[in-house]
Amino acid sequence: MHSIFGTDGIRGRFNEEITYSLAYKVGYALGSNLENNNPILIGRDTRISGDILLHAITKGINASGKKFINLGICPTPAIPFLIKQENLSSGIMITASHNPPEYNGIKIFDKNGQKITKNFENRIQKSIEELNQNISVPTKEISLKPNKDLMDIYMKSLIQTMGGGNLSGMKIILDTCYGSATTCAKDIFQNLGADVRVINNSKNGLKINMHCGSTNLKPLKEALRETTADMGFSFDGDADRVIGVDSKGNVLDGDHILFLWGRELMEQKNLTNNLLISTQMANLGFEKAWNNIGGFLYRTNVGDKYVHEAIKEKGAVLGGEQSGHILSKINNFSGDGILTALQISKYCKQKQITLHDWLQSSFDPFPQQLTNINLEFNIKKINPKNKILIYQAIENFQEIYSDNCRIFIRPSGTEPLIRVLVEARNEKKVHSLSSEIKNKLLLEINRIMK
Numbered sequence: 001m002h003s004i005f006g007t008d009g010i011r012g013r014f015n016e017e018i019t020y021s022l023a024y025k026v027g028y029a030l031g032s033n034l035e036n037n038n039p040i041l042i043g044r045d046t047r048i049s050g051d052i053l054l055h056a057i058t059k060g061i062n063a064s065g066k067k068f069i070n071l072g073i074c075p076t077p078a079i080p081f082l083i084k085q086e087n088l089s090s091g092i093m094i095t096a097s098h099n100p101p102e103y104n105g106i107k108i109f110d111k112n113g114q115k116i117t118k119n120f121e122n123r124i125q126k127s128i129e130e131l132n133q134n135i136s137v138p139t140k141e142i143s144l145k146p147n148k149d150l151m152d153i154y155m156k157s158l159i160q161t162m163g164g165g166n167l168s169g170m171k172i173i174l175d176t177c178y179g180s181a182t183t184c185a186k187d188i189f190q191n192l193g194a195d196v197r198v199i200n201n202s203k204n205g206l207k208i209n210m211h212c213g214s215t216n217l218k219p220l221k222e223a224l225r226e227t228t229a230d231m232g233f234s235f236d237g238d239a240d241r242v243i244g245v246d247s248k249g250n251v252l253d254g255d256h257i258l259f260l261w262g263r264e265l266m267e268q269k270n271l272t273n274n275l276l277i278s279t280q281m282a283n284l285g286f287e288k289a290w291n292n293i294g295g296f297l298y299r300t301n302v303g304d305k306y307v308h309e310a311i312k313e314k315g316a317v318l319g320g321e322q323s324g325h326i327l328s329k330i331n332n333f334s335g336d337g338i339l340t341a342l343q344i345s346k347y348c349k350q351k352q353i354t355l356h357d358w359l360q361s362s363f364d365p366f367p368q369q370l371t372n373i374n375l376e377f378n379i380k381k382i383n384p385k386n387k388i389l390i391y392q393a394i395e396n397f398q399e400i401y402s403d404n405c406r407i408f409i410r411p412s413g414t415e416p417l418i419r420v421l422v423e424a425r426n427e428k429k430v431h432s433l434s435s436e437i438k439n440k441l442l443l444e445i446n447r448i449m450k
Contacts, residue, residue: 007413027060072146
């Protein structure tokens with residue numbers, strides 16, 4: 001059996017890779033491998049399949065002899081925060097993050113509110129493999145009433161990160177993308193005095209991430225054009241990412257967030273060794289500008305767990321990804337899109353500056369294009385020989401094209417895609433190289449798979 005775990009938990013299409021049976025076994029395996037008898041906290045995003053998987057996981061946990069608390073629909077970062085706050089044994093978030101509605105996934109957190117280690121993933125995998133394939137699922141009904149009190153604690157914790165400050169006088173638009181942020185983002189910003197308009201704010205699992213949210217900024221940009229708002233923030237399906245947009249439609253992605261927030265911390269002498277952690281996707285213009293003001297950027301593999309590992313290893317206080325997944329010391333390095341949006345808003349208020357003007361003081365990004373190569377197969381599931389040949393082809397293409405530009409090619413950890421990042425000072429070169437590499441690499445992959 002190949003590993004069910006990818007770059008961020010277990011992910012796949014519902015009723016294909018992610019099934020009721022698998023979810024039951026994950027719940028049972030997790031409960032069986034926990035020494036701590038305190039309850040397991042469970043949350044989910046708005047996907048229709050989330051409710052089905054919740055039933056399966058909780059039945060599995062019950063069968064293992066452990067207890068659980070259902071948080072209901074919530075942002076992913078609520079789970080790690082509340083695990084530590086309430087001294088719980090573990091946590092599960094049922095979500096496929098920024099992926100389309102037909103996907104779902106299972107993220108598992110340990111008693112410290114951190115993503116489980118590779119070692120623990122292997123233990124769960126082994127337990128699942130040892131379970132009888134035809135294991136009978138108990139039919140006894142379980143109460144799944146969400147715990148509203150715990151959700152209130154999480155929301156209050158976000159308000160408290162403002163240190164008593166408020167957002168009065170600020171006009172802000174939020175795109176909650178029919179996902180987890182619909183549960184609390186509007187209330188939090190309003191509680192802090194902001195004049196808030198929210199779009200895509202119904203809990204609609206059929207529309208989650210569809211033509212909206214952090215991967216599609218068109219609705220937010222249109223909303224900003226229609227009003228006189230100061231700024232807008234667009235979350236992904238489980239609200240652990242955020243992308244900002246200023247009043248003129250300019251995009252504040254994760255690179256700009258890290259640069260601006262990092263510079264504030266540097267000036268306050270609160271940034272360890274002037275160090276920021278990001279990934280291979282970070283823009284070269286960001287790195288050069290950060291170096292120019294005395295900073296150091298350390299790059300990791302793509303994935304927030306790798307960013308988190310480097311933060312711990314190097315004692316950093318801020319890191320993240322271009323996608324808007326930002327890890328800060330404020331909340332024990334749990335990526336939280338709402339927290340990030342609040343911090344950006346707070347700095348604008350404190351500095352008495354518009355997001356547009358603040359963003360103008362950031363770096364000039366190098367032209368960069370991310371191209372997806374759609375595959376008709378899951379790389380993890382093909383035979384080892386072909387997998388090695390495909391990875392060799394990827395390495396060869398990165399070497400061949402690396403003169404005077406930056407090429408980064410990687411298989412997606414969550415979808416049947418290969419992502420090709422091309423970056424150079426010349427925009428025409430970026431576009432032509434992207435197209436050339438995509439076509440040639442696809443031909444090579446098809447040849448390997450014949």
